[in-house]
Amino acid sequence: MTKVLIYIRSISLLIGVLVITIGCNSKDASVGDIAYIGGEIVNPKNKNVILYHTNGEVVDSFVLDANNRFSHKMTDLNSGLYTITHGGEYQLVLLEPNDSVMFRLNTYDFDESLVFTGNGAKKNNYLIKTYLSNEKEADKLVEYSKMEPEAFHDFIEERRQRHLDELNTFLEHNTQSDFFRSILEANINYNNFADKEIYPFAYFGNNKLVHVKDLPERFYAHRKDIDYNAEHLSRFFSYNRFLFSHIDNLAIDSYYEDNEYHSKFDRHSMCYNKTKLDLIDSIITDETIKNNLLKYKARDFISHNHTEAEAEELLNYYLNKSTNEEDKAYLRELVSSLKLLRQGNPLPDLQVVSYDDKDYNLNSMIKRPTIIYFWSSNSKSQYRNSHYKVRSLKNQFDFMDFISINVNDNDDKYWKKIIENYDFSTVNEYKFKDSDKARKTLAVNYLNKAIIVDSKGTILHPNVNIFSSDFAEALEELLKEKHLIK
Known part of the structure; x- marks a missing residue:
């Protein structure tokens, strides 16, 4: 369930x-x-x-x-x-x-x-x-x-x-x-x-x-x-x-x-997702409604951990149906960003700001296998649940680090106020220096997305959901496969 x-x-x-x-x-x-x-x-x-x-x-x-x-x-x-x-x-x-x-x-x-x-x-x-x-x-x-x-x-x-x-x-x-x-x-x-x-x-x-x-x-x-x-x-x-x-x-x-x-x-099958685009194209004539549905259905597929060839195939299928040039450019950019986030690639080097107002390069902070997860000040249930979930994961995977990144570009005092109000640990709490650029680079289209990297900052998995019922089991299996645990 x-x-x-x-x-x-x-x-x-x-x-x-x-x-x-x-x-x-x-x-x-x-x-x-x-x-x-x-x-x-x-x-x-x-x-x-x-x-x-x-x-x-x-x-x-x-x-x-x-x-x-x-x-x-x-x-x-x-x-x-x-x-x-x-x-x-x-x-x-x-x-x-x-x-x-x-x-x-x-x-x-x-x-x-x-x-x-x-x-x-x-x-x-x-x-x-x-x-x-x-x-x-x-x-x-x-x-x-x-x-x-x-x-x-x-x-x-x-x-x-x-x-x-x-x-x-x-x-x-x-x-x-x-x-x-x-x-x-x-x-x-x-x-x-x-x-x-x-x-x-x-x-x-x-x-x-x-x-x-x-x-x-x-x-x-x-x-x-x-x-x-x-x-x-x-x-x-x-x-x-x-x-x-x-x-x-x-x-x-x-x-x-x-x-x-x-x-x-x-x-996530190709035929199922192409059928959805076909249905949208056939039963909806209003351009605003059609283009919005096409955009987000295509994004849902592309954001999943598919091969480059599959992402390109679905993108091209979408491009033939949408009439919104801005949406098309957005999805082309998303596919390009995801190419850099494939397993085995280095984590893109982005600037973040710590709770105590110090600037860091994201790559420089990676010392152990790490899970990077995201939250928004605008989603109370999500930021509470993600922090509580990570607390339990830390107990199970105490040899790993967990980096929390706020994706908003609001005043710092608001971001910090939430951390204080919920008594979240201020260790490994950051926000992006340039939120808009970072969200595009890391393809953070869903707040429940998390990225797993090894101790050298190499991507092990670009898009996981820490709330999945089998996440702990899948994580352990991935770490064993990469010989990071026995």
């Missing part, structure tokens, strides 16, 4: 990267009116705040004042979900004509601390409440997935209807626009539909996934209502969460056309 949990979380982490802005036109949305937005950020990571328009363009950028506040008047307003970003965190704000929305949040507990006030606050507080509820439900999905298919189907449908009823009750007492209703209904529906699509991977596992064809016919009844080209939802978290899992699921049938009926499912 641990592998399944990692799969589910990786989907969430991956889609999280997509959620930058959201836009929609509803039948009662008006243009040309004024709205106000402002807020206070407690424990800011830096002094900058950026406001994005519904189409993804920057509306304005602000510098927090002496009280860590900002405000902005918006004219010629298009109703929609705007995005405020600060220090790598983002928050969606629903704005419609005549709204005056203020918020207050603490960066140490970003979503949970968020409170809206003013005209337009009720709908935004309701939106954030549903978002937090979705997060909690997603954390329980592995447990829910132990249910038999019929029971799971009924459970999800009952939960979906309960959430829709709660929304209707809210709307009975709080008059809101059709735009608000459409966004909240989509959030409820697609979040529950996503759980349906993820379920087979959790319930059957890799050895019995072929039995996905035996699920009750009504299990996928929701598919008849899917809009694959919902442009207004193109960057909406629950919509993308659904599409990511849905594409994975649809491609299973093709996989078993090319593999033996009872063979173990391999999510």
Whole structure:
């Protein structure tokens, strides 16, 4: 089940990267009116705040004042979900004509601390409440997935209807626009539909996934209502969460056309991943949705520890389908970076800064076999879990070193504050000198990625997951193979 949990979380982490802005036109949305937005950020990571328009363009950028506040008047307003970003965190704000929305949040507990006030606050507080509820439900999905298919189907449908009823009750007492209703209904529906699509991977596992064809016919009844080209939802978290899992699921049938009926499912097979790109290309016409899905599905395959030839093959397959030149350049660069990270190559020499503000070259710090792992200040559960996991690994592999690197480019005091608050050891705690360059060089696209090197800084494995259920066993086997232990 641990592998399944990692799969589910990786989907969430991956889609999280997509959620930058959201836009929609509803039948009662008006243009040309004024709205106000402002807020206070407690424990800011830096002094900058950026406001994005519904189409993804920057509306304005602000510098927090002496009280860590900002405000902005918006004219010629298009109703929609705007995005405020600060220090790598983002928050969606629903704005419609005549709204005056203020918020207050603490960066140490970003979503949970968020409170809206003013005209337009009720709908935004309701939106954030549903978002937090979705997060909690997603954390329980592995447990829910132990249910038999019929029971799971009924459970999800009952939960979906309960959430829709709660929304209707809210709307009975709080008059809101059709735009608000459409966004909240989509959030409820697609979040529950996503759980349906993820379920087979959790319930059957890799050895019995072929039995996905035996699920009750009504299990996928929701598919008849899917809009694959919902442009207004193109960057909406629950919509993308659904599409990511849905594409994975649809491609299973093709996989078993090319593999033996009872063979173990391999999510990293070339045919399976090409099928996913084919499906995206065939059923989706909206360029934004299509290009985003193509990009991240291709990246998922390329980032795994494949041969150079396999990475190039999938890259070329992707390049023939995407129309986004920026995405294409990004994936070409990723393939080039991964070539330098092959087993047997030296670890790229990058500069890091220690907790006590000293600069080091990463290579110069390697004295023993070492695991280098990464964390972000924006992912509380990940940085807690990674440090706790490493504590246990240190006891088992006491002849190894473990280097922890923060990947953010926020003020140093924020990075250090997290270490202090959680009482993490300050030994071997670093952050990149140039985070953007280092993340590209080391291909840190997933926070759960770790790199294993020997005492000379030679790469033993460029991409492992310390949370894998068999990680300790696999590590021991690798070290024996390299004659580093007996």
